[in-house]
Amino acid sequence: METAEMNVTQMPKIGDPAPDFEAMTTKGPVKFSEFAKEKWIIMFSHPADFTPVCTTEMSGFAQRKSEFEALNTELIGLSIDSIHAHLGWVNNVRKNTGVYFDFPIIADLDMKVSKLYGMLQPNESETAAVRAVFFIDPSKKIRLIMYYPLNVGRNMDEILRALEALQTSDEHGVAMPLDWKKGDKVIVPPPKTLDEMEERLADDSIERVDFYLAKKEI
Numbered sequence: 001m002e003t004a005e006m007n008v009t010q011m012p013k014i015g016d017p018a019p020d021f022e023a024m025t026t027k028g029p030v031k032f033s034e035f036a037k038e039k040w041i042i043m044f045s046h047p048a049d050f051t052p053v054c055t056t057e058m059s060g061f062a063q064r065k066s067e068f069e070a071l072n073t074e075l076i077g078l079s080i081d082s083i084h085a086h087l088g089w090v091n092n093v094r095k096n097t098g099v100y101f102d103f104p105i106i107a108d109l110d111m112k113v114s115k116l117y118g119m120l121q122p123n124e125s126e127t128a129a130v131r132a133v134f135f136i137d138p139s140k141k142i143r144l145i146m147y148y149p150l151n152v153g154r155n156m157d158e159i160l161r162a163l164e165a166l167q168t169s170d171e172h173g174v175a176m177p178l179d180w181k182k183g184d185k186v187i188v189p190p191p192k193t194l195d196e197m198e199e200r201l202a203d204d205s206i207e208r209v210d211f212y213l214a215k216k217e218i
Contacts, residue, residue, distance in 0.1 A: 011118025025104035036074035045129035049089035078106040
């Protein structure tokens with residue numbers, strides 16, 4: 001795994017190994033290469049503790065944690081705040097709303113992890129991580145990245161939809177059409193040879209729009 005620190009403007013890309021790091025979290029120290037082995041990981045950043053949009057987002061992750069667990073996925077958050085700020089915020093939200101952030105939140109005061117993952121974007125802010133979401137598979141490869149500005153909250157339904165789409169694609173070797181959600185038909189990969197094209201045209205078990213665009217149920 002990559003361990004060299006990236007500069008602020010450099011960002012990891014889809015398909016890259018997830019950069020390794022060690023950090024303190026609200027659940028204790030974490031070495032990322034050892035975290036959540038054999039599971040998917042959703043790593044997400046928020047600009048700051050004790051802020052309104054971030055509170056709604058973190059609450060959303062906490063309230064739907066069981067849905068991520070059902071998809072063999074661990075959550076891990078991050079902001080450029082101290083462990084003491086994190087703990088105070090977690091306690092404050094639980095006291096005021098009953099929602100408990102029961103997943104590790106990285107304390108990234110030195111901005112090491114934020115820089116490593118391109119979460120600091122100077123045109124937005126040099127001192128707060130943008131709202132990034134990294135989908136990381138069990139082999140610790142980055143599979144999908146979402147970036148949002150500081151003033152726009154994320155969509156939890158879309159995060160879960162994208163995670164299910166990635167897992168379904170891996171399991172069945174298919175692709176997902178526009179607005180796909182669990183239970184919808186999937187796209188069969190296009191034929192690569194004339195023989196495969198003829199087989200596709202003769203296959204009545206799939207829904208053909210044309211030889212290159214076909215759907216099926218799974």
